[in-house]
Amino acid sequence: MSYTILARSTFLVTEKNIRIYYNKPPVIIFGLLFPFFLFLSFFMGRELDLFFFFPGLLAMSLFFTSSSVGPLITPWEKQAGTYERLLSYPVTINTIIMGDILAGMMFGICINILVTLVGLIYFTYPLQLLIFIPALFLGSFCFSTLGVLLASPAVRSPSQVMMFSSLIRFPLIFISGIFIPLNELGEVARALSYISPVTYFVDLLNYSLTGQHHLPLLMNFCALLAFSALFLSLANSFHRKNHLKGL
Amino acid sequence: MQEQNAISMSIVKVNNLKKTFQETRAVDNVSFSVKKEEIFGFLGPNGAGKTTTLRMLTGLLKPDRGTVHINGWNIDKDPLKVKMKLGVIPEVSNIYKDLTPLQNILLAGRFYGIKRSTITGKAEQLLQRLGIYEQKDQPVSEFSKGMRQKVSIACALINNAEVLFLDEPTAGLDVHSRKLIREVILEMKKTGVTIFLTTHDIEEANQLCEQIAIINRGRIAAIDTPENLKRIFKESCAVEVSFDRMPPPDSLSQIEETKHVEKRGDKFRITTASPDRLIKHLASFAEKENIAFTHLAVLGTSLEEVFLTLTEEGK
Ligand SMILES: Nc1ncnc2c1ncn2[C@@H]1O[C@H](COP(=O)(O)OP(=O)(O)O)[C@@H](O)[C@H]1O
Numbered sequence: 001m002s003y004t005i006l007a008r009s010t011f012l013v014t015e016k017n018i019r020i021y022y023n024k025p026p027v028i029i030f031g032l033l034f035p036f037f038l039f040l041s042f043f044m045g046r047e048l049d050l051f052f053f054f055p056g057l058l059a060m061s062l063f064f065t066s067s068s069v070g071p072l073i074t075p076w077e078k079q080a081g082t083y084e085r086l087l088s089y090p091v092t093i094n095t096i097i098m099g100d101i102l103a104g105m106m107f108g109i110c111i112n113i114l115v116t117l118v119g120l121i122y123f124t125y126p127l128q129l130l131i132f133i134p135a136l137f138l139g140s141f142c143f144s145t146l147g148v149l150l151a152s153p154a155v156r157s158p159s160q161v162m163m164f165s166s167l168i169r170f171p172l173i174f175i176s177g178i179f180i181p182l183n184e185l186g187e188v189a190r191a192l193s194y195i196s197p198v199t200y201f202v203d204l205l206n207y208s209l210t211g212q213h214h215l216p217l218l219m220n221f222c223a224l225l226a227f228s229a230l231f232l233s234l235a236n237s238f239h240r241k242n243h244l245k246g247l
Numbered sequence: 248m249q250e251q252n253a254i255s256m257s258i259v260k261v262n263n264l265k266k267t268f269q270e271t272r273a274v275d276n277v278s279f280s281v282k283k284e285e286i287f288g289f290l291g292p293n294g295a296g297k298t299t300t301l302r303m304l305t306g307l308l309k310p311d312r313g314t315v316h317i318n319g320w321n322i323d324k325d326p327l328k329v330k331m332k333l334g335v336i337p338e339v340s341n342i343y344k345d346l347t348p349l350q351n352i353l354l355a356g357r358f359y360g361i362k363r364s365t366i367t368g369k370a371e372q373l374l375q376r377l378g379i380y381e382q383k384d385q386p387v388s389e390f391s392k393g394m395r396q397k398v399s400i401a402c403a404l405i406n407n408a409e410v411l412f413l414d415e416p417t418a419g420l421d422v423h424s425r426k427l428i429r430e431v432i433l434e435m436k437k438t439g440v441t442i443f444l445t446t447h448d449i450e451e452a453n454q455l456c457e458q459i460a461i462i463n464r465g466r467i468a469a470i471d472t473p474e475n476l477k478r479i480f481k482e483s484c485a486v487e488v489s490f491d492r493m494p495p496p497d498s499l500s501q502i503e504e505t506k507h508v509e510k511r512g513d514k515f516r517i518t519t520a521s522p523d524r525l526i527k528h529l530a531s532f533a534e535k536e537n538i539a540f541t542h543l544a545v546l547g548t549s550l551e552e553v554f555l556t557l558t559e560e561g562k
């Protein structure tokens with residue numbers, strides 16, 4: 001009986017998030033425009049072969065879209081007073097966290113399926129769906145979990161959370177192997193790139209689109225799984241510790 | 248569970264609850280029990296520990312020590328099972344502003360696994376009773392505080408809870424909303440719901456509650472029926488006097504029938520078992536000392552007196 005309750009409440013939290021926080025014109029428009037702006041700022045006017053850089057663009061886009069709203073849901077709900085009511089329903093902190101993660105994950109996947117389709121119109125990639133689809137799911141889960149983790153510190157105002165989350169998320173992009181292929185990185189930069197989950201995800205996208213990769217596929221999947229597990233357990237313990245702060 | 252009910256009719260049992268935040272002892276060794284189908288009032292000033300207690304009772308906050316049993320279930324061990332049977336109205340207005348009242352209630356009801364059609368029917372009834380049926384499809388963001396609180400109440404009533412926890416449900420509302428909400432609370436009780444209600448409004452506690460716990464600085468100062476609380480204090484009434492000149496120190500406590508003298512500003516509050524005899528003695532005292540009364544009053548034993556006396560003792 002309590003598994004039914006847990007599943008139901010996870011589903012309802014997910015649905016509530018999508019309805020209230022993701023299904024807003026500014027959020028959707030921003031989500032759709034974001035990959036386009038990334039493209040403009042990183043690739044326009046440079047002598048880059050977009051065929052090889054599109055996977056990196058897609059990775060960045062998935063990273064940001066999956067993790068953009070997650071950090072804000074809990075602070076928003078605490079500010080509006082809805083968080084305490086939510087906790088009084090038959091839910092646990094875990095089902096709330098999972099609902100926040102799933103909503104971000106679905107948002108990231110939907111937006112980036114569109115981005116992928118645009119990419120497939122321009123380039124003929126030997127698309128490896130059997131790697132691409134699991135990578136997309138695991139990557140968006142991992143990044144969305146990071147987003148939810150960033151919501152857990154006991155800061156009150158959503159704007160503070162936004163600052164904090166940018167402070168963490170941008171470096172993770174810059175140290176990953178998006179801009180420079182892993183094998184061209186110096187030793188220090190290379191070691192650094194291994195601490196970003198984005199690195200492994202880019203490698204998987206590279207493989208499933210262009211066929212090229214630098215790390216063993218299994219290692220990429222395992223690394224993403226390990227990061228997800230780490231983020232999830234940290235999110236769990238921080239949310240548990242801070243869940244009544246700022247009410 | 249049946250056996251437990253046979254032994255006692257208590258549906259909520261709280262044992263030695265304790266919660267400390269950094270330095271503050273928010274709740275300190277609180278124990279009480281709530282009988283089935285009664286309205287139990289938790290009365291105390293701001294910061295007394297009412298919300299903290301209610302959060303521990305509803306499984307939102309883990310106590311540092313102590314246990315809470317609802318209907319025989321330990322809230323710490325079976326939170327989901329217990330929460331299925333509860334309705335909670337937290338202190339702050341707390342519904343989704345992007346949703347309409349009906350959508351808010353629908354979301355609430357689905358958390359309890361109730362069918363949509365059942366929820367809609369019941370929601371419409373509730374909204375009608377609360378006088379906001381016409382606005383059922385308007386965004387809540389345009390609502391007044393009183394209307395929001397009514398939606399919040401409807402959300403808490405949707406699952407036919409066995410026990411309702413209301414945290415200052417009428418605080419800061421207009422007179423009409425307050426009256427309506429109190430009526431609804433009494434109706435809920437009549438249908439067999441047990442209600443735990445916190446308030447800082449003495450009149451509200453007096454009007455609604457069968458049992459009142461007076462809480463101050465995290466401790467329970469008294470638990471009894473409103474009538475008994477008043478009666479206990481009738482036995483030790485107080486007389487308040489002031490004079491045109493200060494009487495010699497300690498002279499007042501020498502007067503017959505005096506139990507205790509307390510100086511409050513320019514007045515003295517003298518507790519006694521027999522105010523009329525004390526006043527006679529006071530009159531002869533004034534004559535002897537050649538001073539005159541500027542103020543003389545027998546303090547009634549309103550619940551307010553009880554409350555003030557109990558909550559000021561700790562200071
Ligand atoms: N999350 C918290 N962190 C720190 N102190 C708290 C917290 N919640 C309540 N307190 C303190 O505990 C005491 C009791 O608060 P509360 O239960 O909200 O009182 P009431 O509801 O009776 O007004 C207050 O001194 C308050 O400042």
Ligand SMILES: [Mg+2]
Pocket residue numbers: 294297298299338414
């Ligand atoms: Mg309170």
